[in-house]
Amino acid sequence: MSAQVWIDGLFSGAVYALVALGLAIVFQPTRVMNFAQGEALVLGAAIGYQLIALWKWGWVAALLVTLLLGALLGVLTERMIMLPVKLSGSRFAWIVATLAAAMIFQSLFTLRYHDTDALRPRPVLAGGFEVLGERIGWQQLLTVGVALAVVAGYDLFLGRSVYGRAIRAASHSSDTAVILGIPVQRIIVLSFAIATVITALAGVLAAPVLFVGPASGLLFTIKGFTAAIIGGVGSPRGALAGGLIVGLLDAVVRNLVSATAGNFVAFALLALILVAFPSGLFGKPMAAH
Amino acid sequence: MDTITRRLPAVLTAVALAVLLAWPSITGFYSYNDGYYNGIVASACISAVLTISLNLAMGYGGMLSMMHTGLQLLGGYGAGHLVVKAGAPWYAGIAAGVALGAVLSAAVLLISLRATYLYFGMITLAANLIVVEGGKEWEDLTGGLNGIVGIAPGGLSKTAFYYVVLAFLVLTYIVQRNLVRSGVGRAAMAVRESPDAAAAMGIRPATTKALVFSIAGGLAGLAGALYALQLGFINPDVGLLDNGLVFFVGLFVGGIGTLAGPILGVALIALLVELIKDHARYTTLILGVALLAAMMVIPRGVVGTWGASRFGRRPDREDTDPAGGLPDSVLPPPPPGDVRPSKGAVWSSTSAASRPWTASTSASAPEPSTASSARTARGSPPPSPASPGSIRWTTGRCWSSARRPPATLGRSRRRASSASSRSRTCSNSSRSWTTC
Numbered sequence: 249m250s251a252q253v254w255i256d257g258l259f260s261g262a263v264y265a266l267v268a269l270g271l272a273i274v275f276q277p278t279r280v281m282n283f284a285q286g287e288a289l290v291l292g293a294a295i296g297y298q299l300i301a302l303w304k305w306g307w308v309a310a311l312l313v314t315l316l317l318g319a320l321l322g323v324l325t326e327r328m329i330m331l332p333v334k335l336s337g338s339r340f341a342w343i344v345a346t347l348a349a350a351m352i353f354q355s356l357f358t359l360r361y362h363d364t365d366a367l368r369p370r371p372v373l374a375g376g377f378e379v380l381g382e383r384i385g386w387q388q389l390l391t392v393g394v395a396l397a398v399v400a401g402y403d404l405f406l407g408r409s410v411y412g413r414a415i416r417a418a419s420h421s422s423d424t425a426v427i428l429g430i431p432v433q434r435i436i437v438l439s440f441a442i443a444t445v446i447t448a449l450a451g452v453l454a455a456p457v458l459f460v461g462p463a464s465g466l467l468f469t470i471k472g473f474t475a476a477i478i479g480g481v482g483s484p485r486g487a488l489a490g491g492l493i494v495g496l497l498d499a500v501v502r503n504l505v506s507a508t509a510g511n512f513v514a515f516a517l518l519a520l521i522l523v524a525f526p527s528g529l530f531g532k533p534m535a536a537h
Numbered sequence: 538m539d540t541i542t543r544r545l546p547a548v549l550t551a552v553a554l555a556v557l558l559a560w561p562s563i564t565g566f567y568s569y570n571d572g573y574y575n576g577i578v579a580s581a582c583i584s585a586v587l588t589i590s591l592n593l594a595m596g597y598g599g600m601l602s603m604m605h606t607g608l609q610l611l612g613g614y615g616a617g618h619l620v621v622k623a624g625a626p627w628y629a630g631i632a633a634g635v636a637l638g639a640v641l642s643a644a645v646l647l648i649s650l651r652a653t654y655l656y657f658g659m660i661t662l663a664a665n666l667i668v669v670e671g672g673k674e675w676e677d678l679t680g681g682l683n684g685i686v687g688i689a690p691g692g693l694s695k696t697a698f699y700y701v702v703l704a705f706l707v708l709t710y711i712v713q714r715n716l717v718r719s720g721v722g723r724a725a726m727a728v729r730e731s732p733d734a735a736a737a738m739g740i741r742p743a744t745t746k747a748l749v750f751s752i753a754g755g756l757a758g759l760a761g762a763l764y765a766l767q768l769g770f771i772n773p774d775v776g777l778l779d780n781g782l783v784f785f786v787g788l789f790v791g792g793i794g795t796l797a798g799p800i801l802g803v804a805l806i807a808l809l810v811e812l813i814k815d816h817a818r819y820t821t822l823i824l825g826v827a828l829l830a831a832m833m834v835i836p837r838g839v840v841g842t843w844g845a846s847r848f849g850r851r852p853d854r855e856d857t858d859p860a861g862g863l864p865d866s867v868l869p870p871p872p873p874g875d876v877r878p879s880k881g882a883v884w885s886s887t888s889a890a891s892r893p894w895t896a897s898t899s900a901s902a903p904e905p906s907t908a909s910s911a912r913t914a915r916g917s918p919p920p921s922p923a924s925p926g927s928i929r930w931t932t933g934r935c936w937s938s939a940r941r942p943p944a945t946l947g948r949s950r951r952r953a954s955s956a957s958s959r960s961r962t963c964s965n966s967s968r969s970w971t972t973c
Contacts, residue, residue, distance in 0.1 A: 281655060332832035338793055340595055343603075343658070344785045345832060351782050352825035359818060466779060470666065477659050512670040519648075519663040526652045 252383070253503045254496065259388040260458060261495020262395035263289075266450035267472030268479065268487035269399060270443035275481050276419035277436050280333065283346035284325055286469030287353035288444040291321055292451020293460040294357060296369035307452075310369070314448050322444030325349055326437050350466055357462040364462065371456035391453040398446055399488045406484065415439065419482070471498075474518045478529055486529070542848040546797070553804075557582075557703055561696045572695060576767070579699050581807035582706040583763045588787045588799035589713050590756035596794035597717055598749040599729030601658035604645065605757050605784060607665035608638045610672060610776030612761025617685035617771045618678055627690035631705075631762040638758020641668070643751040650743055662778070669776040684772025688765045702763055706800075709756055714796055716752060725749045782821075786828045792838025801839055 267285060274282045292314050299310040332345040361367065371387040406412040418425040418432045425432050454460060460468075471494060479490025494514055502510035521529060556563070560578055564571035587609055594602040612634030620630040641664070649660040672679045679685065690698050716722045724745045727735040732742040765771040774780070783806060791802020806824070813823055835842045 328829060332829050336789075336832045336836035338789070338836070339599075340601060340793065341789075341832060343601065344789050345829065347778075347782055347785060348825040348828040351779070351821050352829075354779075355819070355821040355825070359822070362818075470662065470778075473659060473662070477656070481655075506674075509674070512667060512674070515663040515666040515670070519660055519667070522652055522656050522660050522663070523648050526656055 253499050255384055255388060257496035257499030258492065259391055259495070260454075260499065261475075261492040262392045263450050263454040263458060263491075264468075264471045264475045264494050265395050265488045265491025266398060267447055267468055268475035268491050269402065269484055270447035270450075271469075271472050271476045272482050272484065272487050273402070273439050273443040273446070275476075277415055277422065277432065277439050278330065280329060280342040280346065281473065281481075282325070282329065282443070283343065283466070283469055284329070284349040284353060285443065285447055285472060286465035286467065287350055287357070288318060288321060288325075288447035289451035289454070289468050290353070290357050290367070290460060290462060290465040291317060291444075292448035292453075293367040293369075293455035294361065294451075294462070295448070296452045296455045297361075297364070297367040300369035310452060311449075314452050315445055318445035318448035319441045321353075321448070322441035323437055325444060326440035328352070330436060350469065354463055354465050357465070361462040367455050367460050367462065369452075369455055385457065387453070387456055391450075391457075394449070394453060395488070395491075398449075399484045402442075402446075403484045411435075411438070471514070474514055477518060478521055480529055490529070545848075546843075550797075561699055575695060575699050577807065577811060579702045579767050580764075581803055582702045583760050583767060584784065584787065584807070585800045585803040586706055586709045586763065587757055587760035588784045588791075588803050589709050590753045590760065591784050591788055592793060592795075592799045593713060593716065593756065594750055594753040596788070596798075597722060597729065598725050598746060598753065600646075600746065600750055601654060602661050602750075602753070603658055603778060603781065604642070604661040604665040604668070606778060606781040607668035607776045608642060608754050608757035609761035609764060610771065610773065611641055611668055612638045612758030613765035613771035613775060614672065614679050614685070614761075615758065616762035616765045617688045620688050620691070620766070621685055627693065627766055630688075630766065631759060634758040634762025634765075635755045636758070638761065639751045639755035642754020642757070643747060646747050646750045650746075665776065665778060669773050672773040672776065680772070682773065684770055684775075685765070686770045688769050688771065690766045698767065702767065705759060705763060709759070710796075710800065712752070712756070716749070717796065721745065721748055782824065782828075786824055788838075789828065790831045790835075790838055792840035792842070792844075795838065795840040795844065798838050798840040805839070 267289060270285050270288065271282060274280060274285070295314050295317060296307075296310050299305045299313060300307055328349045329342070329345045333341045336345075371385070404412075406416060414425070414430045415435055415438075417428065417430055418435050422432045451460065472491075475490035475494045476487055477490070478493055479486030479488070497517065498510040498514050501513040505513075557578065561571065561575055564574040568574060587605060590608075591602060591605050594600050594605070615633035615637040616627075616630030619625040619633045620627055625633075645661060645664045649657055652660055672684075673682055675681075690701070693701065717726075724735065724740045725748075727738065727740055728742045728745050735745075736742055761771070761775075764775070784803075787802035787806045788799055789802070790805055791800065792798030809823070809827065810820060813820060816823075831838075837845060
């Protein structure tokens with residue numbers, strides 16, 4: 249096992265961490281685990297593929313379009329998920345609504361790119377460099393850097409800014425937050441938009457290296473879940489730690505044993521961690537709701 | 538008019554059953570492609586079995602299960618392996634599917650008893666993925682990615698097996714109905730609403746959950762075995778969560794937590810899929826949009842909305858609680874210091890179980906604690922401060938402050954405060970009143 253495995257693990261771990269962060273951002277004010285989160289990653293990959301590989305617009309345009317469409321998708325997802333959840337009284341409404349949204353987006357992507365196997369644009373930063381005989385792609389370094397920066401930035405935003413405080417208040421008790429004059433509805437929309445943009449950004453960055461197919465959104469969602477839950481839902485730092493754990497473990501086991509054993513071990517670890525620590529490694533105990 | 542609408546569900550059930558029984562003859566008479574139409578209805582019946590199982594786990598048990606496709610896969614593997622590789626008869630395969638499903642779901646539930654709601658769902662999701670990945674890897678038993686092919690109910694024609702599937706659907710429905718109406722079912726619904734309150738009433742949440750979830754798992758395994766025997770193959774793709782959407786859609790369109798909801802929902806979905814089969818590429822898209830729309834328009838599903846509507850509601854006299862209540866021997870009278878309602882008076886929250894208490898006579902000796910614990914548990918009016926200091930009431934456990942050693946007192950105070958922070962229900966079992 250070479251150091252290359254660890255580098256690959258770190259890279260995919262950064263991508264999972266961004267997905268997990270998106271899940272945590274949506275989960276905090278809404279208490280909804282968004283099964284459609286991985287579709288945002290596919291959206292990012294599709295934008296990268298369409299704009300960079302097919303239309304040759306360059307990656308600046310791709311990033312701008314990702315920001316725009318990501319925010320749009322976020323607002324759309326919010327409507328598609330929160331409206332049925334509110335109107336339907338069932339406590340399982342969220343899982344069905346998010347699964348339905350995921351399936352709708354997945355079928356849209358599959359219909360659009362049905363002849364494409366992998367959405368693979370050119371990397372934002374081509375090439376790489378060598379450290380101690382190991383090759384590190386600039387793209388990989390960039391992705392890990394972006395993941396660290398985004399997690400740190402969101403952590404600061406949550407802790408220091410007025411909006412961050414409002415989000416924390418709304419996630420603590422939305423009724424009280426409404427009484428205090430916090431626009432909870434707007435915060436929920438904002439959270440969806442931020443989460444979707446972050447995950448779509450991860451898609452643009454990941455697509456040149458990782459395999460992202462039009463239908464692989466749910467897989468990334470589940471990997472993100474694993475990361476978010478290992479880290480404890482709701483904390484950005486936990487999402488980062490969980491993502492890196494999942495990515496590294498996946499890569500190492502994949503290298504040592506076999507390709508499918510990586511998934512197997514990751515999910516078995518998820519089950520084990522949940523059995524031992526029912527609310528995640530870094531999470532606070534959550535009341536049933 | 539009233540009688541007609543009230544009898545409508547029964548009449549529709551009878552018609553549907555008759556059509557289902559006569560379906561092979563109907564298709565054989567009208568269509569050259571009768572095998573196809575029989576297969577569609579049989580597959581829908583199998584989906585209905587799985588959706589009933591999901592309804593038991595989620596609707597009645599309150600346990601979010603994302604492993605039902607995995608249970609189906611496991612049941613299919615059991616049946617396929619036994620029938621194809623070991624050469625056993627088909628009913629042995631079905632028995633193996635049921636056993637495998639029940640064992641896996643019981644195991645998953647037992648290791649995850651501490652996990653609450655969302656995290657329990659995540660554990661079931663992990664279990665589902667483990668089953669799928671295991672199916673891909675363990676080629677000797679499962680045939681790897683290709684799965685097991687050539688599974689057939691030896692000695693039975695397709696039409697005969699159609700009736701087998703139909704019989705199993707009816708059986709599953711009866712199991713569901715009887716379970717829900719039995720003590721176990723009532724206990725499961727109490728645990729779903731609040732495990733703490735249920736524990737205070739003397740229900741064991743863990744046992745109840747394990748029982749209901751294993752029965753649901755067994756039914757899911759049954760659906761898997763029937764699936765494998767009906768379609769002749771089983772492979773890891775069957776277990777993917779993507780396929781599970783159909784069952785969730787069926788459950789929610791029909792009505793979660795209703796007896797007939799799963800069957801009706803699956804029937805509607807099967808009809809919809811059949812109608813749009815010329816545009817099969819858009820099936821998932823249309824199903825997803827239909828589901829979101831259905832959740833907004835009929836939030837409680839077809840059956841739930843019907844039951845809540847003017848037509849489906851039962852007339853008042855049917856809706857009343859059984860008269861008589863519990864015998865006096867099991868009903869301790871209210872505490873002496875409390876305001877006691879006069880005979881026949883009813884507390885503000887007239888739940889079914891608080892009524893026998895109000896009906897109990899004031900003649901028997903004061904033995905206060907059960908009434909108080911039942912009261913604390915269901916959030917009825919608090920005891921009045923008529924005799925302060927003599928007896929304290931906390932979360933189902935009572936003690937007179939003189940008799941209690943201080944250390945224990947402190948401990949149960951801590952316990953009381955932690956319990957009261959959890960929505961003021963008592964986590965002690967109702968047995969504790971006998972100590973007072």
